[in-house]
Amino acid sequence: MSDIHDYLAEFDDIPGTRVFTAARARQGYHLNQFAMGLMKADNRERFRADEKAYLDDWKLSDQAKSAVLARDYNALLDLGGNIYFLSKIFSTDGISFAEAVSTMTDMDFPTYREMMNQGGRSPEGQRSIKEKR
Amino acid sequence: MSDIHDYLAEFDDIPGTRVFTAARARQGYHLNQFAMGLMKADNRERFRADEKAYLDDWKLSDQAKSAVLARDYNALLDLGGNIYFLSKIFSTDGISFAEAVSTMTDMDFPTYREMMNQGGRSPEGQRSIKEKR
Amino acid sequence: MARITAGIATSHVPLLGVAADQNKSGDDYFAPIFSGYEWSRKWLADTLPDVIVLVYNDHASAFDMKIIPTFAIGCGESYAPADEGWGPREVPDVEGHPDLAWHIAQSLILDEFDMTIINEMDVDHGLTVPLTMLFGAPDKWPCKVIPLAVNVVTYPPPSGNRCWALGEAIARAVNSFNDDLDVQVWGTGGMSHQLQGPRAGLINREWDNMFLDGLVGTTDKLRHIPHIEYLRETGSEGIEMVMWLIMRGALGRETKALHRHYHVPCSNTAIGHMVLEPVDGTVPPSPTIEGKNAAAQAMID
Amino acid sequence: MARITAGIATSHVPLLGVAADQNKSGDDYFAPIFSGYEWSRKWLADTLPDVIVLVYNDHASAFDMKIIPTFAIGCGESYAPADEGWGPREVPDVEGHPDLAWHIAQSLILDEFDMTIINEMDVDHGLTVPLTMLFGAPDKWPCKVIPLAVNVVTYPPPSGNRCWALGEAIARAVNSFNDDLDVQVWGTGGMSHQLQGPRAGLINREWDNMFLDGLVGTTDKLRHIPHIEYLRETGSEGIEMVMWLIMRGALGRETKALHRHYHVPCSNTAIGHMVLEPVDGTVPPSPTIEGKNAAAQAMID
Numbered sequence: 058m059s060d061i062h063d064y065l066a067e068f069d070d071i072p073g074t075r076v077f078t079a080a081r082a083r084q085g086y087h088l089n090q091f092a093m094g095l096m097k098a099d100n101r102e103r104f105r106a107d108e109k110a111y112l113d114d115w116k117l118s119d120q121a122k123s124a125v126l127a128r129d130y131n132a133l134l135d136l137g138g139n140i141y142f143l144s145k146i147f148s149t150d151g152i153s154f155a156e157a158v159s160t161m162t163d164m165d166f167p168t169y170r171e172m173m174n175q176g177g178r179s180p181e182g183q184r185s186i187k188e189k190r
Numbered sequence: 191m192s193d194i195h196d197y198l199a200e201f202d203d204i205p206g207t208r209v210f211t212a213a214r215a216r217q218g219y220h221l222n223q224f225a226m227g228l229m230k231a232d233n234r235e236r237f238r239a240d241e242k243a244y245l246d247d248w249k250l251s252d253q254a255k256s257a258v259l260a261r262d263y264n265a266l267l268d269l270g271g272n273i274y275f276l277s278k279i280f281s282t283d284g285i286s287f288a289e290a291v292s293t294m295t296d297m298d299f300p301t302y303r304e305m306m307n308q309g310g311r312s313p314e315g316q317r318s319i320k321e322k323r
Numbered sequence: 324m325a326r327i328t329a330g331i332a333t334s335h336v337p338l339l340g341v342a343a344d345q346n347k348s349g350d351d352y353f354a355p356i357f358s359g360y361e362w363s364r365k366w367l368a369d370t371l372p373d374v375i376v377l378v379y380n381d382h383a384s385a386f387d388m389k390i391i392p393t394f395a396i397g398c399g400e401s402y403a404p405a406d407e408g409w410g411p412r413e414v415p416d417v418e419g420h421p422d423l424a425w426h427i428a429q430s431l432i433l434d435e436f437d438m439t440i441i442n443e444m445d446v447d448h449g450l451t452v453p454l455t456m457l458f459g460a461p462d463k464w465p466c467k468v469i470p471l472a473v474n475v476v477t478y479p480p481p482s483g484n485r486c487w488a489l490g491e492a493i494a495r496a497v498n499s500f501n502d503d504l505d506v507q508v509w510g511t512g513g514m515s516h517q518l519q520g521p522r523a524g525l526i527n528r529e530w531d532n533m534f535l536d537g538l539v540g541t542t543d544k545l546r547h548i549p550h551i552e553y554l555r556e557t558g559s560e561g562i563e564m565v566m567w568l569i570m571r572g573a574l575g576r577e578t579k580a581l582h583r584h585y586h587v588p589c590s591n592t593a594i595g596h597m598v599l600e601p602v603d604g605t606v607p608p609s610p611t612i613e614g615k616n617a618a619a620q621a622m623i624d
Numbered sequence: 625m626a627r628i629t630a631g632i633a634t635s636h637v638p639l640l641g642v643a644a645d646q647n648k649s650g651d652d653y654f655a656p657i658f659s660g661y662e663w664s665r666k667w668l669a670d671t672l673p674d675v676i677v678l679v680y681n682d683h684a685s686a687f688d689m690k691i692i693p694t695f696a697i698g699c700g701e702s703y704a705p706a707d708e709g710w711g712p713r714e715v716p717d718v719e720g721h722p723d724l725a726w727h728i729a730q731s732l733i734l735d736e737f738d739m740t741i742i743n744e745m746d747v748d749h750g751l752t753v754p755l756t757m758l759f760g761a762p763d764k765w766p767c768k769v770i771p772l773a774v775n776v777v778t779y780p781p782p783s784g785n786r787c788w789a790l791g792e793a794i795a796r797a798v799n800s801f802n803d804d805l806d807v808q809v810w811g812t813g814g815m816s817h818q819l820q821g822p823r824a825g826l827i828n829r830e831w832d833n834m835f836l837d838g839l840v841g842t843t844d845k846l847r848h849i850p851h852i853e854y855l856r857e858t859g860s861e862g863i864e865m866v867m868w869l870i871m872r873g874a875l876g877r878e879t880k881a882l883h884r885h886y887h888v889p890c891s892n893t894a895i896g897h898m899v900l901e902p903v904d905g906t907v908p909p910s911p912t913i914e915g916k917n918a919a920a921q922a923m924i925d
């Protein structure tokens with residue numbers, strides 16, 4: 058077959074990457090809508106005051122709620138979260154994009170930052186799982 | 191020139207017709223948004239209770255307000271109203287689409303209805319002002 | 324694999340919804356309109372599809388002037404009937420088919436159609452009246468519906484050619500869906516009508532029937548009709564007929580008419596209705612790079 | 625008549641907005657980034673356009689998951705900076721150019737681009753950071769801006785080929801606008817970056833520079849790069865570079881580079897910036913019926 062199926066299948070071949078496809082968008086719909094809600098100052102207040110209570114207002118699985126509470130961004134990606142939506146959470150927390158992103162890697166923030174200062178992660182070996190390139 | 195200008199210019203050659211172009215859409219923006227507001231039962235209540243007061247909540251010219259109060263639909267079209275937006279006004283009034291439409295012609299409603307029952311208005315002479323066809 | 328089994332064209336005049344909802348479909352005024360749908364209702368009972376891709380336009384209900392999408396495809400779970408100014412119609416909610424809808428949406432974007440994806444919206448008479456005309460008043464609509472909303476209100480709407488090509492791309496998308504589904508495409512709106520100004524009430528029986536003729540067989544001449552011709556010949560709201568071309572494009576190279584119905588008037592409008600079957604459902608292959616990924620792959624390798 | 629006088633490409637990393645707003649652009653970390661924009665700021669002061677068509681993507685600010693337009697063009701009077709979770713940036717509102725924006729929107733639809741028209745929205749860092757980088761911190765932005773928002777978040781985004789073709793159609797539209805206006809097209813986002821997952825932080829200096837090279841001269845090879853290549857080579861958010869192709873397409877057959885800047889890192893991202901001038905601004909004529917109305921007329925007559 059030479060169509061959307063092939064197009065999407067290739068995305069699974071990229072190491073350490075979740076491409077935000079329809080399947081993920083559907084799975085993470087309410088999670089992303091919750092995160093988007095944090096663009097309003099009122100909602101940020103309410104979230105900060107009582108995260109659990111605020112989360113209960115949204116149609117989220119217990120798994121998603123726990124992952125938000127734990128700020129486990131890899132888990133949130135696995136649940137269909139998209140990084141631009143999730144970024145409203147770390148903006149609310151007042152941490153930088155780079156620090157939040159580093160939590161998804163196997164490095165701590167200083168190490169990650171140092172890698173970036175040295176030119177970033179090399180694409181060598183990061184392009185394709187199957188082709189090991 | 192052979193482009194959007196020609197495309198739009200031809201619309202002025204159709205007898206008794208205002209095509210809802212960008213120019214009209216811009217002119218009638220707030221008028222149409224006001225009409226759209228009547229899709230909410232609450233707003234319909236408030237409008238019915240005091241039309242003038244309700245109209246004052248919207249960025250409308252005095253001309254537009256008067257035309258709404260007078261239900262002068264040809265005037266409202268001239269002010270950039272679009273018929274599908276304006277239809278929320280006649281739905282609110284509880285009059286039929288056909289009756290509201292008849293008020294824009296030179297016929298009264300029974301005559302208009304009879305014309306429709308006889309097969310509608312003939313396109314002869316209604317196609318082009320310039321070409322008289 | 325999914326397949327397109329038929330196409331249906333129908334006007335979607337709001338008054339028909341009122342007539343049905345108030346049990347007036349047998350009245351002198353409405354009987355000649357509704358009777359033209361009887362054949363289709365029986366035929367549909369035997370050939371019920373799993374999903375309908377229902378092409379319609381929103382009449383200032385889901386979309387206001389803040390946002391005007393040219394082509395919007397509903398990928399949501401369900402859609403409630405809109406309140407168009409007299410309260411929502413008391414008809415069932417419309418159930419979507421997110422699996423197929425997202426598949427079509429994604430495929431269309433790869434085919435270089437610049438779709439707007441919609442996950443939540445209400446649907447107005449443009450979508451619910453055709454369901455009423457073809458299914459009556461069941462407790463639940465008998466199949467899933469993918470709403471495809473086309474801008475035909477603010478000018479310019481998409482060209483007839485673009486609509487036809489979109490239909491072809493929908494057919495490619497349906498044909499590449501892995502589940503075994505029967506899919507119909509419905510094109511709604513039209514025929515002749517003008518709802519505004521001194522020229523209101525215009526009806527062009529001859530042109531409308533030329534258009535109905537053009538949906539049948541191997542001809543594709545309808546796709547080349549420019550907007551100005553719809554406006555001059557069929558009234559300012561006759562432009563809705565471009566939506567029928569999406570349905571026609573989706574049926575492929577050759578069609579057969581199973582049923583045809585034409586009546587004047589319904590309120591301000593000429594009613595047209597047709598049931599079409601593909602004879603040769605062939606559509607051209609995707610001309611794009613992303614749409615035929617094998618080629619894209621070849622470029623990288 | 626209006627004309628496209630130049631194209632600018634630039635990354636739009638939100639941290640650059642923060643650095644500028646907090647007067648940190650001279651810090652050790654930021655100086656090497658900001659200094660690469662100095663030439664452009666001076667050049668812009670002499671060649672200030674009347675209007676910028678600013679191609680960017682919304683990062684879950686104006687659009688949530690309810691509605692996802694592939695191509696959305698802002699036809700409104702003005703746009704406020706969005707609150708992205710830490711309060712809106714304290715930069716001026718962005719003034720639109722509704723006359724030119726509607727002209728472009730209408731022309732694009734005749735050219736069979738399925739645009740979504742937007743009349744009211746807030747604009748996020750994708751749009752305001754490029755203005756900051758090129759204009760500093762004025763009380764009022766020195767020219768009008770037409771926002772053109774591209775979906776590059778939910779897959780599939782538009783293909784590179786589609787983006788390039790959209791640029792060509794924008795050029796045709798600008799060239800047919802009757803007022804005497806200088807128009808620049810800016811393509812923003814990119815370059816290499818991945819903001820998510822264990823592979824985050826990926827930077828591909830070699831590929832990015834290949835891409836910068838490809839914007840110059842008569843080659844159009846960049847338009848054929850499939851999405852998967854951006855993803856593999858430049859990280860999951862490198863796909864934003866397809867937006868640069870809209871800018872490139874709008875510049876026509878041949879371009880010249882006036883200025884080029886590349887720096888790693890800014891936060892998680894490689895910064896790329898380029899100023900381009902059309903050498904031969906020729907773009908292909910519209911292939912559509914409605915887009916070249918004379919032909920459409922000939923069909924009716």
Ligand SMILES: [Fe+3]
Nearest residue numbers: 335449512563
């Ligand atoms: Fe309609």
Ligand SMILES: [Fe+3]
Nearest residue numbers: 636750813864
């Ligand atoms: Fe971005």
